Amino acid sequence: MKSLYTLIVLFSLTVMSSSSFAQERYLDEVFTDVTVTENVIYSANATVLLVPVFGQAIQIPILMDVYEPTGDTEAERPLVLVFHTGNFLPNVTNGQISGTKQDSSVVEFCTRFAKMGYVAAAVDYRTGWNPLAATQPERALGLIQAAYRGMQDARTAVRFFRNDAQTTNAFGIDPNSVTAFGLGTGGYLTLVMGCLDDYFKIVQTESPAGKFLLDLDGDMVPETPMVVPVYHGDINGETTSVTPDGAFGLPAGDTTTYAHYPGISSDINLVVNVGGALGDIGWLDAMSTPVVSVQSPFDIFAPYDDATVIVPTTGDPVVRAQGSLAVARRIDSLGNNSALYNATFSDSSTDLAIANSATAGHEYYPGLFPFIKPSNSLGIDEGVVLNWWDPDSPSPADGQGMGVPWNQLPHPSGGTFHEQGLVLNEGMSAEKSRANIDDIMTFVAPRACVVLELPCAANFISSTEELLTEQVEVKVSPNPTSSLIQVDAIDETIERIEIVSIDGRLVQVRNNINDRFASMNISSFESGNYVLKIYFEDGLVTKQIIKE
Structure with missing residues (x-):
């Protein structure tokens, strides 16, 4: 009898251990090895980098590396397109060690996504502009044109994979589950991919108005768009464009864009922006793609809220843009990230995002991870450090x-x-960057599960039953309050407490309470009504509270 009891206990512990450490596809790394197909040509388009040499734009192949889980039998895998940083300039010319699809961070993210069961692609795109141009309008013109070409390439990469899914199906992607994941400059690309669905948005900007218009006649009223489709192609890169004259520094009759996969959708399902910004906040509307952003609130290169982008080496202004906080604020007000509000995230990065939001002086948004690290010994905020390198390795x-x-x-x-x-990047090492990447993946992976409606979403979509007050007695005091709320569950154990604004936004959460008592500090909240959600093992109780 004793042996049978021991066997039962051991079996129970084994089951508990297995369930506790179970690995789940798209949330954890469930594959050991990754197969990489290098230098896949997804497009051939015109680069302006060689205009000074040849007197015209030259068509060049544009490449990507595709990462897949080795030995996978799944027929349709969600796709993640990873876009590198680089200031829209070639590596070295940009003053950086990074700026290619072989960046250590790009390889790391793609490898991790593939091990999680995704198909991931490290995507190159066209670069080229003059950050040292003499005037601010010239610099703004160069940057918006470079971003426009990059957007065309990025959307062409989306259509390349959808075309492949319809034809040879070499990569086995799910055409209805596409994420654009941008690092630094790549974040600028992914943000525009998710919202710039009409060329005229470039002309009709909001912050400020007319920032992508030129004053060519000198009347102090800008009237000429910095990007014109007849010269620069359509927003998706689906048509071939030939310059009608010599405007914009290009010769007449020059082919500036080549059509690829016309008629196939360029839409994406999720934007992930790590350290980038949006050309104009007015480009976001109710049809824009859900966005998850990661950025330092003290970023010295890209605006976190609404500020002017500068040339790093000279400090010269380029153009006003809106960063991750401005994007989160606007896109949440539009309801595009509603799926994230209907989910419950209880991981270390979410806890950090909530705490860091308070440190940064703004409310918590479930699609924004304010990434805060101590300044280095020079007093510099390093931002989101992701890359590492071998000092002895050769430049390209x-x-x-x-x-x-x-x-x-x-x-x-x-x-x-x-x-x-x-x-x-003081103390640069693979360990330092991988620790930051760990935090980002912990934040992004659950949200991708929810937005993309993957099977792993079930871990975060609450089906908790609301308990009746007769079942669980809960006292909340003082109410109203100007600072602390005390919660007493009398005879029950509280697991988690959430505070939700009257319009449904999660503004504070406390996890792993495991006590009958808990307190929440709401002194930083605006005055008004809020909903307190108190979670127990068998369900939840909601209470309305008033902040004075």
């Missing part, structure tokens, strides 16, 4: 660095590229 042999190692290649700002890289 086919670029401006001509293969010279990073610790020998002179940097325009002094020292070597390696030394300059350490200014914003």
Whole structure:
């Protein structure tokens, strides 16, 4: 009898252990190995980088590396397109060690997504503009045109995969589940991919009005768009464009865009923006794609709210843009991220996002992770550090660095590229960057499950039954209050408490309480009514509270 009891206990512990550590596809890494198909040509389009050499735009192949879980038998896998950083300039020319599809961060994200069961692609895109142009309008013109070409390429990459799904199906993607994941400059791309559905939005900006218009006649009233489809192609890159004359510094009759996969949808299902910003907040509307953003509130390069983008090396202004906080505020007011409000996230990164939102002085948005780290020894906020490198490794042999190692290649700002890289990445290492990537994946993966409606979404969509007050007695005091709310569940154990605004926004959460008593500080809240959700093992109780 004793042996049978021992066997039952051991079996129970085994089941509990297995369920506690079960790995779930799209949420955890469930594959060991990844298969990479390198240098897939998804497009061939015109680059302006060679205009000074050849006197015209030159058609070049545009490449991606595709990562897949090795040995996977799933027929349709969600797709993640990962776009690198780089200031819309070639590597080295951009003053950075990063800026290609081989960046350590890009490889790391793609590998992790593939091990989680996604198909991931590290996508290159066209670059080229002059950040050293003499005037602010010239710099704004160069940047918006570079971003426009990058957007065309990014959307062409989406159509490439959808076309593949309809034809050879070489990559086995689910065409109805596409995420655009942007790092730094790549975040600028993914944000416009999710909302710029009409060319005229470029002309009709909100913050400020007319920022992408030129004053060519000198009457102090800008009237000429900086991007014109007849010269620069349509917003998706589905048509071929040939310049009718020599405007915009291009020769007449020059082909500036080449059509690819016309008639196939360029839509995406989720935007992830890590450290980027949006060209104009007015581009967001009720039809825009859900957005998850990660950014330092103290970012020294991209605006966190609403500010002017500057040239890092000179400090010269380029154009006013809106960062992750402004995007989260607007897109949540539009209801685009409603799926995230209907889910419950109880992970370390969500807890950190809630705390960091308070530190940054704004309310918590479930689609925004304010990424805060201590300043380095120089007093600089490093932002979201993701890349690492071998100082002895060569710079790209086919670029401006001509293969010279990073610790020998002179940097325009002094020292070597390696030394300059350490200014914003003190103690650079794979371990440092991977720890940051861990935090980002912990935040992003559950939200992708929910927005993309993947099977793993069931972990976060609450089916908790609301308990009657006769079943559980809960006292909340004082109510109204100007600061602390005390919750007493009398004879029950509280697991979690959420505070939700009257319009349904989660504004505060406390997890892992495991006590009958709990307190919540709402002193920073605006005056008004809120809903207190008190969770127990068997359900929840809701209470209305008033902040004085």
